[in-house]
Amino acid sequence: MWGGSKLSSSGRRFLGGLRAGFRNPQADSSRLTTSAVYPKNQLSWILQVKPWVFNENRIMWFKSYSMTFAWLNWMKNYRLPRTRPYSTSRTTVDSSEVKTFLALAHRWWDEQGVYAPLHSMNDLRVPFIRDNLLKTVANHQPGKPLSGMKILDVGCGGGLLTEPLGRLGASVIGIDPVDENIKTAQHHKSFDPVLDKRIEYRTCSLEEIVKDAVETFDAVVASEVVEHVIDLETFIQCCFQVLKPDGSLFITTINKTQLSYALGIVFSEQIAGIVPKGTHTWEKFVSPEKLESILESNGLSVQTVVGMLYNPFSGYWHWSENTSLNYAAHALKSSLQEHPAPAEFALKGETEELQAEASTNSGVQEELKK
Numbered sequence: 001m002w003g004g005s006k007l008s009s010s011g012r013r014f015l016g017g018l019r020a021g022f023r024n025p026q027a028d029s030s031r032l033t034t035s036a037v038y039p040k041n042q043l044s045w046i047l048q049v050k051p052w053v054f055n056e057n058r059i060m061w062f063k064s065y066s067m068t069f070a071w072l073n074w075m076k077n078y079r080l081p082r083t084r085p086y087s088t089s090r091t092t093v094d095s096s097e098v099k100t101f102l103a104l105a106h107r108w109w110d111e112q113g114v115y116a117p118l119h120s121m122n123d124l125r126v127p128f129i130r131d132n133l134l135k136t137v138a139n140h141q142p143g144k145p146l147s148g149m150k151i152l153d154v155g156c157g158g159g160l161l162t163e164p165l166g167r168l169g170a171s172v173i174g175i176d177p178v179d180e181n182i183k184t185a186q187h188h189k190s191f192d193p194v195l196d197k198r199i200e201y202r203t204c205s206l207e208e209i210v211k212d213a214v215e216t217f218d219a220v221v222a223s224e225v226v227e228h229v230i231d232l233e234t235f236i237q238c239c240f241q242v243l244k245p246d247g248s249l250f251i252t253t254i255n256k257t258q259l260s261y262a263l264g265i266v267f268s269e270q271i272a273g274i275v276p277k278g279t280h281t282w283e284k285f286v287s288p289e290k291l292e293s294i295l296e297s298n299g300l301s302v303q304t305v306v307g308m309l310y311n312p313f314s315g316y317w318h319w320s321e322n323t324s325l326n327y328a329a330h331a332l333k334s335s336l337q338e339h340p341a342p343a344e345f346a347l348k349g350e351t352e353e354l355q356a357e358a359s360t361n362s363g364v365q366e367e368l369k370k
Contacts, residue, residue, distance in 0.1 A: 105180035108158025144169025159185035
């Protein structure tokens with residue numbers, strides 16, 4: 001029935017198997033069942049059903065049946081709704097960054113060491129946090145102005161910022177993914193019985209505590225942290241979730257400019273050794289415009305963005321109108337929103353960022369001379 005000369009070797013082997021099956025159908029009936037064919041770029045399964053039907057002349061007839069499963073198309077297009085933007089499966093922690101800070105965990109409280117700029121930065125960031133929080137309260141206790149407030153210090157390291165906030169009367173939880181950092185922080189606070197009661201440290205990431213800390217904190221502090229995370233959008237969403245309505249988010253970080261690369265990485269890390277090599281990755285730096293866009297699109301209203309400049313010769317920081325290097329931001333969670341609102345505007349384009357960089361870089365040299 002089939003022309004033998006035109007049949008391929010694979011076809012002859014197939015027919016040979018069929019003839020063997022005809023001679024002993026019970027011995028090989030399991031092989032002649034349903035097989036699935038998956039055509040390229042198609043979602044349907046074409047099932048070729050091969051029942052053999054014998055007439056009196058023992059001629060076998062094959063009947064092909066095609067069945068298209070609509071549910072396959074549905075499964076392809078279906079996506080689970082984003083009911084919890086702080087899913088722990090979307091980590092914000094960069095494992096390579098963890099290794100970097102693990103090697104420096106014992107040096108946090110050396111005021112003349114690699115973390116000297118962070119010790120000095122407290123002269124700016126502690127009053128910045130305190131004064132903006134006091135705008136939200138009518139009365140406060142002298143000496144303990146932040147008494148009664150709950151603050152989350154994300155990426156607390158050895159507790160350099162956590163302890164000053166605790167001394168101002170706040171109840172502070174410091175979290176960090178590096179266990180050695182937390183051990184250093186716990187050891188240092190143990191020398192002060194007052195701080196030992198006000199401060200709690202945990203080894204974890206921000207997204208790991210969100211589920212149990214929704215609308216818990218009056219303020220979230222992420223100082224020198226966002227330039228180290230791998231998913232800034234998720235990080236900001238988690239901050240939103242743990243904040244109470246009208247709660248404050250405080251961020252200090254580094255702008256993404258050519259000047260920040262030259263001074264923040266080439267000079268600070270490779271030439272002057274102010275910070276260890278590999279501490280920062282320029283691609284993770286974020287401009288004030290982009291940060292503000294992400295904050296606003298996630299239900300956080302930006303109140304303040306102000307520049308900070310560090311003088312490596314004097315070892316001191318001061319405020320500046322220039323944000324081309326370091327800057328601080330304060331944002332409020334609206335009490336009228338339960339979930340992050342849709343973005344009201346797109347991220348600033350690269351052209352606008354370059355224009356902003358050009359306008360701000362001109363005053364840097366003057367500021368550094370102060």
